[in-house]
Amino acid sequence: MFRHLLKLTWKRKSRNLMLSLEILLAFAIVFGVAAFGARYAQLYRMPLGFDAADVWSVTIQAGDNGKQHFDAGVYDNLRRGLLELPEVSGVAFAAFEPYAMSTYTSDMRRGGKDPQVHTELIEVDDGLAGVLGIRLAEGRWFSELDNGSAARTVVINRRMAEAMFPGQRAVGQQFIDGEGGKPGVSYKVVGVVDEFRAKGEFEAPVNFAFLRFEAGKNDGDIRTIVLQVKPGTTRDFEKRLNRRLKLIRNDWAFQITPLSTLRKNMLHTRATPLVLVSVIAAFMLVMVAFGLFGALWQNTTARIPEIGLRRAIGASAAGIYRQIVLEQFMLSSIAIALGLVLLVQLPLTGVLGESLNWTVFAAAAVLSMGVIYLLSLLCALYPGWRASRLSPTEALHYE
Known part of the structure; x- marks a missing residue:
């Protein structure tokens, strides 16, 4: 089965090239966001060295x-x-x-x-x-x-x-x-x-x-x-604290802030770039998904005679469905493998330092692969279903 799918993919290499490039682009986008998020998650779990409570x-x-x-x-x-x-x-x-x-x-x-x-x-x-x-x-x-x-x-x-x-x-x-x-x-x-x-x-x-x-x-x-x-001191204490400070030095001004508030502001400031990048990446991923879906639809339509012939010689609807989905998974795997070969150079050369260590790279790679395979599956479901529902007679008379 794998060898057969590989032959079919190779025979349509010119058509599949653009699909592979789209998948590679999507993988790179998802990897970047996933690495960003994985590094933040890694840092968040590390000890701070101090206790900011109260x-x-x-x-x-x-x-x-x-x-x-x-x-x-x-x-x-x-x-x-x-x-x-x-x-x-x-x-x-x-x-x-x-x-x-x-x-x-x-x-x-x-x-x-x-x-x-x-x-x-x-x-x-x-x-x-x-x-x-x-x-x-x-x-x-x-x-x-x-x-x-x-x-x-x-x-x-x-x-x-x-x-x-x-x-x-x-x-x-x-x-x-x-x-x-x-x-x-x-x-x-x-x-x-x-x-x-x-x-x-x-x-x-x-x-x-x-x-x-x-x-x-x-x-x-x-x-x-x-x-x-x-423990349990509320923000009402701020007024009493300011009055005491004024009694000590009336000629000074004092800015009073709980560390919990500073922590919240700092987390928000640091997380904002990740949120913005994620939103932009999600938009780009949607655009890639539309392009991938359209290309799969066009390819499936162009293969109607081939699908009709397979149905006429006894291929089941489930077999046709499975073939379309597996072909898309193979293209995704090729694009992912190429992307990993390129991206693995980053931790190997250490160009990004500790920001992209091997733990972050592995987490980002796994997350990216999961997203791309899910995207490929979603984009292949309807074209595969449509191809599996074709009547052999209708497909063989298709012009």
């Missing part, structure tokens, strides 16, 4: 364009005043909160001639780990024990540790800013976390480092307050 952020708007430097007393007054609220169970400070669009990067290296490691950085205080539920895999978090340290203490994630210190224990190691940062400043690793993805579930894993902030000892300030509130 956490709020407060952005300080001092109106000085960042020129004013806060001393340790400012941070201490804010911490003490906020902890007096019964709804607040933890207070920490950071350069920016999780799910923010902010990014600060630098290229770090162990020494002057060592390769650079591109790293995302954030300045935080000693209390952030407790507020966000960050768990250490090795070493410890910052503490007052680090006051006066010659090297600036940092906590890095596992990915950076493996890139910076391959095959070695990262805790206790030191590195410098490879971009020529502040001369004479080195960084000492005191702890390692398994993972931290500050921008949320759809962010790809990156090298990440927490820099310890010590008021009055660093060049700038950190102006985001991260609050851990008690």
Whole structure:
């Protein structure tokens, strides 16, 4: 049966060429969308490295364009005043909160001639780990024990540790800013976390480092307050929180947002491109389906005498139906095989990096194959049914 179908396909290769190209185009479109979605699904299942539940952020708007430097007393007054609220169970400070669009990067290296490691950085205080539920895999978090340290203490994630210190224990190691940062400043690793993805579930894993902030000892300030509130705290707390902040510093403005809201906005922002691409791909797929259906209809009509002859020599209606559908499946298989040969070059060459790893490629290939075979089946059903219902006498007299 397979050899017979292959011969029939080859004899009509000029007609089948356009069908195969249409199927190949549809497969490429579906593969692109499926790979996009599969990567998002893969990222969503990865651990974040922090717990955003019952956490709020407060952005300080001092109106000085960042020129004013806060001393340790400012941070201490804010911490003490906020902890007096019964709804607040933890207070920490950071350069920016999780799910923010902010990014600060630098290229770090162990020494002057060592390769650079591109790293995302954030300045935080000693209390952030407790507020966000960050768990250490090795070493410890910052503490007052680090006051006066010659090297600036940092906590890095596992990915950076493996890139910076391959095959070695990262805790206790030191590195410098490879971009020529502040001369004479080195960084000492005191702890390692398994993972931290500050921008949320759809962010790809990156090298990440927490820099310890010590008021009055660093060049700038950190102006985001991260609050851990008690479970069940509602948005009504925002008014009371703002009143307390105004009592502490009446000359400042404060932007208060639960991390759950920031998370929702971030997921919506990241998912919008996937939705738009899916809509465009669906429209293109419908157009391809119409073209495929029309081509199959025309081919079936042109083969009416052939079908009539087969019916006259004893072929059943079910056999005719099956032949039409299987021929279409064979064309689809040829187009899919060619598409896979072309697309497999992407993970092999690594041109798209981790975005198209082998897990994503396999998932996208399986999904795409399923969609194309389903599309082929739907497009072949009516032409096959019409061909199977032809009367041998009518078909043999067809002109």
